[in-house]
Every structure is written in structure tokens, then in C-alpha cells.
Amino acid sequence: MHDRAAAFRALHRPGRPFLLPNAWDHASAAALAAHGYPAIGTTSLGVAAAGGKPDAAGAIRAETLDLARRLRDLPVLLTVDVESGFSDDPAAVADYVAELATLGVVGVNLEDGRADGSLAPPELAVTKIAAVKDAVPALFVNARTDAWWLGVPEPRHEALARARAYGEAGADGLFVPGAPDDTVGLLAAEAGRPLNVLHRPGGPSLAELGRLGVARVSTGSLLFRTALGAALDIADAARAGRDTGLPAVPSYGWVQQLTGRFATGWPR
Template sequence: MSERDAAFRALHRPGRPVLLPNAWDHASAAALAAAGHPAIGTTSLGVAAAGGKPDGAGATGGENLDLARRLRDLPVLLTVDVEGGFSDDPAAVADYVAELAALGVVGVNLEDGRPDGTLAPPELTAAKVAAVKTAVPGLFVNARTDAWWLGVPEPLDEALHRARAYREAGADGFFVPAAPDDTVGLLAAEVGRPLNVLHRPGGPGLAALGRLGVARVSTGSLLFRAALGAALHLADAVRAGRDADLPAAPSYGWVQGLTGS
């Protein structure tokens, strides 16, 4: 295991969750690194939308590789959302993730949700996890279930079943976006791997989630959507001839500096 792989793994401390903000391009990633975040993830929605493609449709494999190349020199640990791995062939998924690892990526999110709104068979996702761990043993595989995200029947039972399957396949973490607050403590106690949850505006903060045993909190697409919202708000204010109530924007020079220019 490389020093970077070990450093990323060490950030996952149940009870003391690391905040993993999610970037979608070089500027957002560089800004988050400059703000002192030791690790960042990518947001599949942000990467897809920035490229004019749909999220969750297996269409952004090339975009993820290109982004990893652009981010490889940033002083930050990077984990990439690879959706379902862009293939149902576990060997192809492993080859793809190995390409990311060769670019310095230390982790991936690998999900079981499908574009048609169903969950992939747990055996298939587990096979993908196992193939990735065989190809790049040191890389942190965060196995994600969309049991709540897609509204399947009995999502808690389904999530726990999948957690066991993915853990046995070698997953290093378990991600449960949209899990209700009252299930988080149970999940943290039962899944047997560091638990990752999605930050929810108005929901429990880092300290409260830590008390429930959470190890990692992601912002998902929130930062990307907030940036779009701020841009629309400001454009509307300028068009209407009124002041926009927004935080001060970074200066031109500061943003230019993110590129090393």
C-alpha cells in the first residue's frame, strides 16, 4: 500500500468523520485543496453535467480519466465516483479503476444503482468490488448502495444484505446516500466497514454524525448545484438592477493562481 493510500485510509475514523467535499473540474478541486481539505471526491452529476451528459448513465468514463489527469498534481487525495464502473464486466471495471490508480487516485465510489432505476444484483456489484481489489489492493473501494436513493422495498434489510456481500468481496467502506437519520447509527454498527453518508442541508452536522459512528461525510452534488444556483441568482440580480446577497466572490487573481500561473 502506498503512503497516499494509507493516508486516505487513515482519514476514515468512525466517530470522527472526515468531510469529503466533491469537485467537478480543476478549479473546484484546486479551490477545495487550497482551503485545506486533505481529500476530495468527484461528483458524478457535476462531471457529467459539465460535459453535457446525463448522470448515472455510464457515459462519463473518459471524462473521469481526463479529470484525474488534470488533478494529479494537486496537493490533495482524490477519490473518484465511477458510478457502476462503466461496465457489467468485473474485469473491465478493474482495468478502468487501475487506470485511475495509475494517475494517483486513491479511492473510488462503486454503486449498485442502474440507469433504469433498479439495483444491480448484489452478486454482480460484489464481483466488481472483488475484481478491483485484486487489481489494485491498496485503493479504497467505497461500495455504495442506492437502496434508499431508488426507494426499493425494505431498504434497511436490503442495505444490510448488500453491506455483507460487499464487505466479503473486500470493500473498504460502505456508502448509503439518502439513508434516514434514524438508521445511521444502526448502519454504522452493523456494516462492519467505515460508513459514509451524504450531507443533508438541515440534517445532522459532522459532530452529530460522528456520535452515530459515521466515518465519512460527502457533499455529493450539493456544491456543484449551489454554484449553479449562485450563478443564476447573481445573473438575475444584475438583469433586474438589484444587489445580489451572496458571499464575496474570489478575486480574478486568486482563481488565476489555482492554475499555478
């Protein structure tokens, strides 16, 4: 665990960001591993939607644990989106994350957004972070604030205040989805921890984000939503009897081999 956690931590180099693609099932994670991504995250939207449940509602505690169990033998460093920890009891959150760590998980995203569209009190988020770090010190806690996504007043001030508080509580990184491009550099400079932002098609490139001090760029739910969109496009084209250009489609055999390819596991 400690060697793998250290390897994951070493990927976070402010100014030289790495791309963290987000998977939602074994096939998507195994395909990304086969393409050489050293670390993979999970997307709570993808996991929730695939199971017929809502995202950010604390409804996928069991599904998230089961997915981590199924991905444990892939040759990647795995960080898991645990929403807000699936509990408002910091001890329960810490116990859950500790169980993930026994499966080889090296990091978690822990967010402060709530299902009702509000931000959790900063004191609660801080207590959760501290409890997790006390339970699993080596694990990389990426503290996420939804100040922009939830449209709170003065999101820049709120995000910076929470970043400082989360860092003091032991968070290893800060994740600020939805932050405007013109605030990223400020956040990277002021956060005091490696900054994680979302990849946005048409937005700044990895190199451009690196010049702003970013350390990690996640795809979030983008890959999952893109896969759904491609599936609908192809199905609708077939139903309409029109030809459509296909994206690069993996062969049946290649997908079939994914499960066997990593069956021997990976030393931990």
C-alpha cells in the same frame, strides 16, 4: 501509491468523521485544496452535467479519466466517483480503476444503482468489487448502495444485506446516500466497514454523525448545484436591475493563481 492510500485510509475513523468535499473540475478541486482539505472526491453529476451528459448512465468514462489526469498534481488525496464502473464486465471495471490508480487516485466510489432505476444484482456488484480489489489491493473501494434512493422495498434490510456482502467481497467502506437519520447508527454498527453518508443542510452535524459511528461525510453534488444556483441568482438580479448580496466571491487574481500554485506537483 501505497503511502497515499494508507493516508487516505487513516482518515476514516468511525466516530470522528472527516468531511470529503466533491469537485467537478480543476478549478473547484484546486480551490478546495487551497482551503486545506486533505482529500477530495469527484461528483459524477457535476462531471456529467459540465460535459452536457446525463449522470448515472455510464456516459462519462472518458471525462472521469481525463479529470483524474488533470487533478493528479494537486496536493490532495483523490477519490473518484466511477458510477457503476462504466461496464457490467468486472474485468473491464478493474482495468479502468487500475488506470485511475496509475494517476495517483487512492479511492473510488462504486455504486449498485442502474440507469433504469433498478439495483444491480448483488452478485454482480460483489464480483466488481472483488475484481477491483484483486487488481489494486491498496485502493479504497467505497461500495455504494442506492437502496433508499431508488425506493426498493424494505431498503434497510436490502442495504444491510448488501453491506455485508460488499464487505465480504473486499469493500473498504460503505456509502448509503439517502439513508434516514434514524437508521444511520444501525448501519454504522452493522455494516462492518467505515460508513459514509451525505451531508444534508439542516441535517446532523459532523459531531452528531460521529456520535452515530459515521466515518466519512461527503457533499456529493451539493457544491456543484449550489454554484449553479448562485450563478443564476446573480445573473437574474443583474438582468432585473436589482441589487443582491453576494456570497464570498474569490477574486480574479486568486482564481488565476490556482493553476500556477500547484504546477510543481506533489510527491507521490
